[in-house]
Amino acid sequence: MSYKDYEPVDLARADFKIHQLESLEKDNIENAFAGYVKEVIGRINDGKEATVYLCLSEQDSLLAAKIFKARHFRHFNTDKNYRNFGKYKDRRLAKAMKKKSSKGEHAFHQHWIDSEWRYLNLLFDAGVRVPRPYATSADGVLMEFIGDEQGAAPRLVNAKLAPDALFQCGEQLQQDIERMLSLGIVHGDLSVYNILYHHGETVIIDVPQAMELHSVSNAWSMMHRDLTNLETFFQRKGVEISFLDLLYR
Numbered sequence: 001m002s003y004k005d006y007e008p009v010d011l012a013r014a015d016f017k018i019h020q021l022e023s024l025e026k027d028n029i030e031n032a033f034a035g036y037v038k039e040v041i042g043r044i045n046d047g048k049e050a051t052v053y054l055c056l057s058e059q060d061s062l063l064a065a066k067i068f069k070a071r072h073f074r075h076f077n078t079d080k081n082y083r084n085f086g087k088y089k090d091r092r093l094a095k096a097m098k099k100k101s102s103k104g105e106h107a108f109h110q111h112w113i114d115s116e117w118r119y120l121n122l123l124f125d126a127g128v129r130v131p132r133p134y135a136t137s138a139d140g141v142l143m144e145f146i147g148d149e150q151g152a153a154p155r156l157v158n159a160k161l162a163p164d165a166l167f168q169c170g171e172q173l174q175q176d177i178e179r180m181l182s183l184g185i186v187h188g189d190l191s192v193y194n195i196l197y198h199h200g201e202t203v204i205i206d207v208p209q210a211m212e213l214h215s216v217s218n219a220w221s222m223m224h225r226d227l228t229n230l231e232t233f234f235q236r237k238g239v240e241i242s243f244l245d246l247l248y249r
Helices: 018-032 091-099 102-125 163-182 219-236 244-248
Strands: 037-046 050-057 062-068 133-136 140-144 195-198 201-204
Touching (some): 018 037, 018 050, 018 062, 062 102, 102 140, 163 219, 163 244, 219 244
Antiparallel strands (some): 050 062, 062 140, 133 140, 195 201
């Protein structure tokens, strides 16, 4: 479900300063996700591409609103590695996006949000452990909060796990990657920094750069990089589990 029948503040306006964004983003969240969000509690993560806010739902449960930063506030400049401009039906828009004109940057900003929403839904419906998506807006995506009243779940890199528990995490990730590959989807930026650990389970996050395996020329190399990142981490922890074997199945 999408709540787009309101007039949000255009956070991409060049006259806004970064210190002004938090209050504006909170207002947009409460308007965009009315019916879901009762209150924005505060920021829980401020990353390169997006800021994540902890929200209280109308039913008093916790949700997470991921709000994507306007491009002039972002530090992520490799969008072209994740998209095939030749596949776009609107040739003028594809050209503008490739050249990074103001029109193209605005389109890319919206495309990034749409991709997060689309891939979260596809992966969640396929049984991949990702946050449940609830709604999308002009600025971001509302999703399940992975954590509890004590705080957000730790990233796998920070979770202090015994070898047996870590091995179980590796097996869960293998299953989820196989499910993704069965859909022809590559995460494209998968590492222990965007995998959460919560109640004995791994949860994959940050999917806007995900891509179809056969639509982007370097998708295979991106997949190889993802699997290598994971295998290296587990081997350094003394846990023998192979992710690169997934390439050959």
